[in-house]
Amino acid sequence: MTQTPANQAVPHHVAIVMDGNGRWATRRFLPRVAGHKQGVDSLRRCVKACAARGVKVLTVFAFSSENWNRPADEVSGLMDLLAMALGREVPQLKADGVRLHFVGERRGLSDKVAAGLAQAEAATAQNERLILNVCFNYGGRWDIAQAAAALAARGEPITELALDRAMALAHVPDPDLMIRTGGEQRISNFLLWQCAYSELFFSDRLWPDFDEAALDEAFAAYAARERRFGKTSEQMAQAATSASPKV
Numbered sequence: 152m153t154q155t156p157a158n159q160a161v162p163h164h165v166a167i168v169m170d171g172n173g174r175w176a177t178r179r180f181l182p183r184v185a186g187h188k189q190g191v192d193s194l195r196r197c198v199k200a201c202a203a204r205g206v207k208v209l210t211v212f213a214f215s216s217e218n219w220n221r222p223a224d225e226v227s228g229l230m231d232l233l234a235m236a237l238g239r240e241v242p243q244l245k246a247d248g249v250r251l252h253f254v255g256e257r258r259g260l261s262d263k264v265a266a267g268l269a270q271a272e273a274a275t276a277q278n279e280r281l282i283l284n285v286c287f288n289y290g291g292r293w294d295i296a297q298a299a300a301a302l303a304a305r306g307e308p309i310t311e312l313a314l315d316r317a318m319a320l321a322h323v324p325d326p327d328l329m330i331r332t333g334g335e336q337r338i339s340n341f342l343l344w345q346c347a348y349s350e351l352f353f354s355d356r357l358w359p360d361f362d363e364a365a366l367d368e369a370f371a372a373y374a375a376r377e378r379r380f381g382k383t384s385e386q387m388a389q390a391a392t393s394a395s396p397k398v
Contacts, residue, residue, distance in 0.1 A: 160370070160373075160374040161204055161205045161206060161370060161374075162206060162326075162327035162328040162350075162370070162373055163206070163207050163208060163324060163327055164206075164207065164208035164209075164210065164323060164324050164325065164326045164327050164328075165201060165206050165208070165209050165210070165326065165327070165328050165329075165330065166209075166210040166211070166212075166326035166328070166329045166330070166341070166342055166345075166346065166349065167197070167209070167210070167211045167212065167329070167330045167331070167332070168212045168329070168330070168331040168332065168333075168338065168339060168341050169190055169193070169194065169211055169212060169213070169332060169358040169361075170331055170332050170333030170334075170335060170357075170358055171186075171332050171333030171334070171356070171357030171358045171359070171360075172186035172187045172189065172190040172357070172358055172359060173186050173187075173225075174186070174333065174357055175189060175190075175357040175358070175359045175360065176189075182228075183225050183228075184225060184228035184229070184232065186359060187228065187229060187232055188232060189359035190358050190359055191232065191236050191240070192359070193358055193359050193360075193361055193362075194211060195240065196362060196363065197209070197211075197361065197366060198244070198247075198249060198281065198283060199247070200363045200366050201281060201366070202247065202248070202249065202280055202281045204366075204370070206281065207281060207282065208281070208282045208284065208323045208324070208326075209281060209282070209283050209284070210254075210283075210284035210285075210286065210320065210323075210326060210342070211283070211284070211285055211286065212286045212289070212339075212341045213233075213285050213286060213287050214229060214233075214255075214286075214287045214288055214289070215286075215288075215289060215290055215339065215340060215341070216255070216256065216288055216289060216290035216293055216340075217290065217340065219288075230261075230264060233264065233267070233287075234263070234264070234267055237267045237268075237270075237271050241271045241274055241275065242274075244275055244278075244283070245274055245275050245278065247280065247281075248278045248279060248280030248281065249275060249278055249280060249281045249282075249283050250275045250276065250277075250278040250279065250280075250281070250282050250283065251271050251272050251274075251275045251283050251285065252272060252282060252283070252284045252285070252322070253268040253271070253272060253284075253285050253287050254284050254285065254286045254287070254289055254319045254320060255286055255287045255288040255289030255290075255293075255319070256288050256289070256293060256297075257288070259288070260288065268287070282322075282323055284320060284323065286341070286342075289319070289341075290340045291338075291340045291341055291342055291343030291344065292340060292343065294318055294319050294320075294342075294343070294344060295314070295318075295343065295344055297317075297319070298314050298317035298318050298319075298344075299314065299317075301317045302314065302317055314344070315344070318344055318345065320342070320345055325345045325346070325347070325348065325349065326342060326345055326346055326349045327349060327350065327373070327378075328349060328350050328352060328369065328370075328373045329341075329342070329346050329349045329350070329351050329352070330352045330353075330354060330369050331351075331352075331353050331354070332354045332356055332357060332358045332361050332365075333354075333355075333356075333357050333358060334353070334354075334355045334357075335353070336353045338351075348378070350372075350373050350376050350378065352369045352372050352373065354368075354369065
């Protein structure tokens with residue numbers, strides 16, 4: 152687990168619960184899938200804005216393991232939207248230097264969806280400007296359980312460090328900042344392990360309305376906080392002084 156320096160104004164890793172698509176559509180007397188389409192546009196803006204501001208990892212909650220319980224027509228619309236978004240967005244993501252990772256349980260997905268995810272990852276595998284983790288059919292409890300099961304299957308002791316290395320997001324540092332849009336103030340089974348020391352920011356804006364100004368507001372709140380990781384303010388100040396270059 153890599154920790155970001157406490158004085159870094161721009162978070163290295165940002166995680167977002169993209170909430171409010173359905174309510175955005177309902178308020179406009181539109182079908183819920185129309186809100187999800189607008190949500191894809193908002194994600195496109197957010198990816199560009201994060202890359203421009205120096206964020207290195209962006210992790211978004213696109214479809215939880217609990218979302219299968221939504222109405223069948225909405226789930227079907229989301230699967231169709233995913234296929235469309237992959238075809239439309241991946242070429243631009245590749246050109247922009249964004250590397251895609253899809254994080255979550257793939258068993259149970261249709262062959263078409265699973266193949267689309269794998270192809271998108273392969274197409275962007277060489278990019279290094281920004282890692283975009285899309286949590287799809289994901290749940291934080293599932294992640295912890297699958298990590299423990301993997302260790303048990305290999306006969307390895309289940310320790311904190313071993314679990315950390317077996318998590319689905321072991322390829323990136325833990326999030327520095329977790330944002331949730333839509334006015335709700337909970338994390339809803341998202342990155343339960345990884346967000347142990349993340350700063351939390353809750354926005355009242357619905358995800359389709361979350362723009363660059365809203366992102367900057369979250370970053371400003373993050374920059375104003377002191378991240379101590381269990382230490383005291385005095386200890387953090389001494390560490391910062393020790394790390395400062397001698398003149």
